[in-house]
Amino acid sequence: MFSLRRSPSSFAYIMVSGYVLLLLAFGVLPTLYAAFLAFTRDGTFVAFDNFQRVIADYRFLPAVGNVAAFIAIWLTSLIVLVVILAVIVHAIRVRWLSSAARFVFYIPGALAGASSVLLWLFMLDPTVSPVSGLLRLLGFDTFVDVVGGPNLPVIFAVIAFWAGAGGWIVIMYGALNNISAEVMEAARIDGAGPIATAWHIQIPLLRKWIAYMGIMSLAAGTQLFVEPRVLSQASKGVVGLDHSLNQVAYLYAFRQNDFNGSAAISLLLLVVAAGLAAFFVFRGGLFERD
Helix, strand or coil: CCCCCCCCHHHHHHEEEHHHCCCHHHHHHHHHHHHHHHHHEEEEEEEEEEEHHHHCCCCCCHHHHHHHHHHHHHHHHHHHHHHHHCCCHHHHHCHHHHHHHHHHHHHHCCCCHHHHHHHHHHHHHHHHCCHHHHHHHCCCCCCCHHHHHHHHHHHHHHHHHHHHHHHHHHHHHHHHCCCCCHHHHHHHHHHHHHHHHHHHHHHHCCHHHHHHHHHHHHHHHHHHHHHHHHHHHHHHCCCCCCCCCHHHHHHHHHHHCHHHHHCCCCCCHHHHHHHHHHHHHHHHHHCCCC
């Protein structure tokens, strides 16, 4: 029987143990197995041969460019717009209006990735879209015109923002509520307006949350797969099956039966994502104590 002094910490260990077991089973062990496959072939150690082979593949560098363009557009727009919208919603003093705004922002996040893409297939088709006038004004007369090559990073960024921004706005709103009322009152007494208060007080105090959003969104962005996959089927091949790195890894594994090459691509993605996540951690001071 646990003593009263030890019970809280023991209960915490019990609560954490479930997550640790799942992390080991579905995170650490698969990663170790992927690392084994990436450095071997038919059970024989081949060093970096699998990595050299996939990097030399004609599909690899274009896929890298596609994912990089998508992440650059998406992360920039996500960080900037989510922070701005969260500050605006937080500034609304009418309680029901603030709650309604947060609810409306959050609704798209309730849809699964594939459902979001299917909805956007309807929105991006000028023949049936409710914004067909705007699409035609931009020079898009058919669905194929809309999803043409250079437009894809922007389209995927819009879809990802629409599906994921609402949840982050709610999180940022909660973080803004934690800012001391005394600090906000001192800013008002000093004559700071809403913009100055947001720029000099609220946004700096959101730095850790912004870093956390950047890390989680970056991890999701590097896994781009569902959106180009569905658009490829809808456009009858206009969007390639090798648009993203995850798609190339999928082709290696299930079309070419080359799990070693697929593992090499996965490991490269992991290393790059971990490096960028480390940048957000240290630049955002995620683990610094206030």
